[in-house]
Amino acid sequence: MPSRITNYEKKKKRNQRIGLIIGILGLVLIIGWVAWSQIKPAAERQDTGQVFRKALQEQDRETFRKLVYLNNQPLKLAETNRLMSWFKADSERLERTISEIESDQRNYPKKTEAARQDIFELKKQDGRFWFDTYVLHLNKQTLEVKTDTEATMIQVDDAPVGQADPDASFKVERFPGEYDVSARVEANGKTGRASETVQLGDQKKSTVSFELAEQVAPDQKEQYGVDIEKLLEAEVKARTGKSVGQMTDYIGQSQSEFEKTFGPPTNRIANRAVYDGFEVAYENQEVESLLIDLNKTASELEAVAGKPESKSTETIGIVWKYPASFFDELLGWLNIKSEKRVIERSGKMWLEIR
Structure with missing residues (x-):
């Protein structure tokens, strides 16, 4: 009997040890799993x-x-x-x-x-x-905006951010991302617009340049001064008593018809008749061209009409060459009937109609 109890107790203790070991291993595994599930993330x-x-x-x-x-x-x-x-x-x-x-x-x-x-x-x-x-x-990113036109209004994603000028650096700061940058300017009665999509963050500094000058460039007439038309009409009227259009009508008329209106000249040089304030050139006794004193020096006319594209020297004097559309826009259909040129001669400026 004592021997049987001893064997039972031994078996019981062995089972307890095995259970304890399994429990410890299980606990270790659980702790390890919990720890790993926290440590790994x-x-x-x-x-x-x-x-x-x-x-x-x-x-x-x-x-x-x-x-x-x-x-x-x-x-x-x-x-x-x-x-x-x-x-x-x-x-x-x-x-x-x-x-x-x-x-x-x-x-x-x-x-x-x-x-x-x-x-x-x-x-x-x-x-x-x-x-x-x-x-x-x-980090905020820097966007630099450049323009070729004064007082250009800048917007980023349709929100105004300021005004840019050609001679000043204009910068905007925004967080990384895609932005629509637009520019708008009003000048000479015109509106210039441009826009560009910018990726801020691809570079440490992004730059966008807008060229709006051509969109708002003045018309030819405005470019050379709005007073030039009045000047031509006033000076031609003062020298001849006639408008530019009326003087243009004399091209091709006979010498006798012309002198019937203006009388005899004060002087004649070859085929040219000199009057007070203007000259007439004849060809086969018909009016070939008129040269009318504009009562302006070269610098005075340039201040009103602007600088010519170029100058060339001819027998009549120094011809100031303006764009082909210059007189077309000033005088409209009148210029179809004749050619008009600005001449510099003897320190004075003249309008030639031929």
Whole structure:
């Protein structure tokens, strides 16, 4: 009997030891599993670049919002959607960004100065266990706007941001992303417009240039001064008593008809008749051309009419060459009937009608 009890107790103790060992092993496994389930995410969370990549690949908005900060605050949903779409839209942009994150993390707290772009500033947070945790604070990007026209109004995503001029640098700061930049200017009774889509963040500084001068360039008549038409009419009227149109009508008329109106000249030089304030050239006793004194020096006329495109010397004097449309726009249909030129002679300016 005593021997049988002893065997039973031995068996019982052995079973207890086995149960204890199994319990300990189970507890160790449970503790290990719990620890690993907590340590593994913490370890993965330390690899900030890959967390960023995975959040984009899996459209994990919650992780992205916890990872990326704007103005020291977690992203709002609209900002999250916009930025996630922007990063995924260009694979090269995404790889550059991840490379920047990883480089900054390796060199933390120093910034990677050689980076092509500068989208984020890494900031360390208290991590779990012995692992570090980082968040990404968006850096504002610089947009430089250039224009060839004074007082150009600039808008970014339809919101006015200021006025740009050709001789001054105009800069705008915005967080990374895609923006529609537009320019508008009013001059000479015209409106010039242009727009361009800009990706802020692909470079450390982005530049957009608008060329609006051609859109608002003055008409030919305005370019050379609105007073030139009045000047021509006034001076021709003062010298001849007739308008430019009336004097143009004399081209091709007979010498006798012309002298019937204006009388005999004060002087004759070859085929030219000299009157007080104008001259007439005849060909076969018909009026070939008229030369009318504009009562202006070269500098005075230039101040009103603008600089000519070029000058050429001919027998009659120095011919000021303006664009072909100059007199067309000033005198309209009258110029179809004859050619008109500005002549510099003996320090004075003349209008030739021929």
